[in-house]
């Protein structure tokens with residue numbers, strides 16, 4: 001799985017299936033059932049830490065038919081779960097629509113973004129989503145309204161109750177629909193949106209350790225009310241105050257650039273990364289009595 005995750009760690013999957021159509025997805029699910037194995041839907045593996053022993057089940061990676069963007073007119077889009085979020089965000093921007101253009105730098109798929117309601121720079125995928133098409137646990141295709149998706153800060157009905165083992169609550173995200181507003185309705189042009197995106201990308205480049213394998217933010221922002229200033233809602237503030245920037249376990253390192261990122265400094269194991277995240281949680285709890293909640297999803301036995 002080290003080839004399929006942005007941390008570049010993780011042992012082998014017992015089976016790995018690329019499902020490029022509804023038929024092949026259903027076949028993969030039947031195969032897992034016949035073998036009495038669990039399955040796991042993989043996006044681009046950019047929010048995921050897979051155990052060194054790997055995953056004793058069937059990894060299903062959506063592709064092909066699940067990568068389509070349909071323009072339905074007037075800012076309406078239907079997008080397949082395997083579509084890279086960046087491709088969709090740039091597509092809307094080029095058509096002159098605002099709403100998710102600032103998410104173009106998030107390296108995941110649309111399905112992964114919906115699963116955890118990915119967001120950045122004041123935009124969240126759930127804000128523009130009008131519905132999600134899912135395959136439920138008994139094999140029926142269903143349409144969920146945006147309300148039924150329960151979008152909140154880095155969570156949705158798909159990830160709620162997540163045990164940390166990548167549980168999709170039995171629902172596989174197949175596609176999602178969006179309604180965006182034209183830039184002109186907000187007094188903006190497509191060039192303005194380009195400029196906004198360029199600013200976000202420059203901020204990412206300046207503040208994130210993009211030259212070393214990582215999985216984005218390790219911990220979720222604190223809930224409003226838990227701290228006094230916006231800076232104090234950021235886990236990185238406490239991690240840095242605890243003196244942990246640059247702290248290492250094995251080859252896993254708290255980034256010296258962004259304290260809420262753990263990087264694989266070269267040859268890290270999944271165990272190193274998990275141990276380091278727990279060490280950080282313990283130190284921040286001891287020092288500040290604050291409980292950091294992990295954003296990164298764990299898969300397999302550690």
Ligand SMILES: Cc1cc2nc3c(=O)[nH]c(=O)nc-3n(C[C@H](O)[C@H](O)[C@H](O)COP(=O)(O)OP(=O)(O)OC[C@H]3O[C@@H](n4cnc5c(N)ncnc54)[C@H](O)[C@@H]3O)c2cc1C
Pocket residue numbers: 006040041042043044045046047048062081105106107108109110111112113114115116117118119120158165166167168171172173174208210214215216217297
């Ligand atoms: C450099 C970097 C920067 C990042 N910046 C941001 C940021 O600004 N904001 C942000 O929110 N995140 C950020 N991330 C984290 C990550 O990119 C997002 O969480 C992204 O949405 C994960 O998508 P993915 O396709 O990689 O999902 P994966 O990591 O493959 O999977 C994540 C979870 O989603 C589930 N899932 C994926 N697809 C489906 C599906 N079709 N149906 C059901 N479940 C599914 C998986 O089972 C798993 O539980 C960043 C990561 C990196 C490496």
